[in-house]
Amino acid sequence: MKRWRGVIVPVVLLALAEIAFRARGGPSDSLAPPSRAVAALLSILLDGSLVVGSAQTLGTLLAGLALGSLAGATAGIALGSSDLLRRMTFLTIEMLRPIPSVALLPLSLLIFGFGYRMEIAVIAFATFWPSLILTQSAVVQIEPRLTEVARLLRLSRWQTAAKIILPAAAPRLMTALRLAAGLALVVAVTAEIVSNPQGLGHDLMIAQETLRPERMFAVLFWVGLIGWGKNAALLRLERRLFAHRGDVDTGIAA
Amino acid sequence: MTLRRLPTSVLGVLGLLTLILLWHLVTAAGLVSKAFLPSPAATVDALVWGLGKGDLKGQLAATTLRMLNGWLLASIGAIALGSLIGISQTARAYLRPTLAFARSLPASAVIPIAISLVGLGPSMVLGVVVFGSVWPTLLATVQGFANVEPRLRDVAQVLRLSHLAYVGKIGLPNAVPDILAGMRLSLTIALILAVIGEMLSGQEGLGSAILLAARAFRAADLYAGLVLLGLIGLLSSYGLIWVERRLTRWRQAAMR
């Protein structure tokens, strides 16, 4: 019974919204009751248009995420392993990191024009920084005793990286990936709202412009569902992979 | 390696200068089109001119104010609401899943709704900034109340503190570190949403300036705008970290 507590509030809110809308009478250009939104959701699911939009958004998301997190993780491991590199690059990173990824949309548009590449580029930029920083800190925080054991056993650089650094940092790397994935979704949808005429963000804008609020809410809910589902799935994967270790916690709350 | 002996600040500047040098070399060698990557010199020129004779100053001010206003409003509301929710364990239990779901929603996704409700004016942008920045601080406040040492809750009951007194004397002070971390995140989101809002609505600010520069192929002006945005983000986040340090002295002292 306790598990359903969290659901009560949204259900109640939705019911209230439904009632309020009905009481007003008459359709609106900007709002829609939950019932119409659900109907719209089903319709766009069935007619395939939601699937197309989702595929576009998720496709660019994956490509951008792969690019950004791989580059960021590699750089993070390099920086994490070298004190000198870390000290030389921290200032540059601090200066480049605060640039909002959304501000790069016009630049990306300039370089790539509309389409997949422009969005992928911005997602890659946005996910690069958290991947870099989290990976770097994961490597730095590896149990120093373990790196000493590697020295004592005279493990080569490659052996140390493969047998000690990567497995030790793996839980934190997984968490970094999960957070980057969440960020990637936000950036993807934002890019589509602001400049790229494809994907779910674009569907949202079209629904608003053509005065179909029930469609707008349907897509919005769908986006939220994707975000929540992706996070939940990655969390489970994280737990499944690392539960047996009983070592340091991932350091970041779920 | 003598490089290692240099102090970190010097090394950092060295690293930055190396990057700028590389940037200059790349543009000088013509490896990338000047339309996409202007030279450092051209960017600085555009910056200086824009701040002096051009509109950059006004745009900088507009974006910064938009960000700060929205963020402050959101923070006050978030802390107030968060305290209300935070006091009660039941409220927390009922509301947390909903809040977590709302947090995972991209803030920019509510922009279409905002547009249909209030049109494309400045109030839309402000509304979106406030709505989007509320969540991290709200959740952080609730979290801060949730992790009050249970012993202190007992003390509050024994002393028969009123709800308001509990919030003011125990709940909020305990939640300050979490709240400040949340506010830092909120500020980042506020900046992003302010920029998006400007891009979509054409309101004066760095966001629309950058968009116009891109459309007119004025790369140097675009980059100048980027530099300023980066600076806003950098200074605001460090400013908050400074405030955080001063307000959480007790915690740092305890950790020593």
Place this chain on the structure above:
Amino acid sequence: MSLPQVALEFEAVALELGGRTILQDIGFTVARGEFVSVIGASGCGKTTLLRLLAGLIAPSHGKVCLDGRPVTMPSRQVALVFQDYGRALLPWRTATGNVSLALEAMGVPPAERPQAIAALLAKTGLAGHADKYPSQLSGGMQQRLQIARSLAQDPAVLLMDEPFGALDAMTRQALQDEVLRIVAERGATVLFVTHDLDEALYLGDRVVVLDTNPGRIARMVDIPLPRPRNQLSTRENPEFLRLRRELFTAMQEMLA
């Protein structure tokens, strides 16, 4: 080529770190196959002594020699067993995997590893726990695992840094006897650091007492007690008790 009689040598070794002198005037030799206990109060640098031998740090003055040659970096001949065993084991590998790490480092072909690992686990009393993760093993078993991994290197020298300090008395005694047995079998040279006087006397052929601030040798005493040692009879031996009284008083005076 026969190996030199002297396995380890400290020649006028001193170590300064961060302006403080950690060790000063350290000079003594350890013969092949000898078991030397090192004892002293906390902060006297006894751990540092081991780390110098292991090649993890270099002395500021003087030489640390292994088989007549100065130690510049870690050697597979020397194995180091840490006190905080939990942190020195790989949490993501099973017991088998942890022992395997040493064999992998030595380049032992994969086909030969399972047999060697099984033998080592059996020798340290972990035969039935080969597939368990460190988090599933008790403290005593984790320390045995660390010892098993150290033995996998087939070391000529075994350095042990208060290895039983974190264990309960009964486990400690069982492991003490096990170490003595293993060392006798292999003829290894051992440097054993402890803060427990009884343990130092029980295990060693010789005791080196270190003074603090800075760490230097206060005393070196031979322990002419018969081997094999026995938890009951050795500890009741009048010579044991005499040495104990002598060193106990000496250490008390050092603290005063």
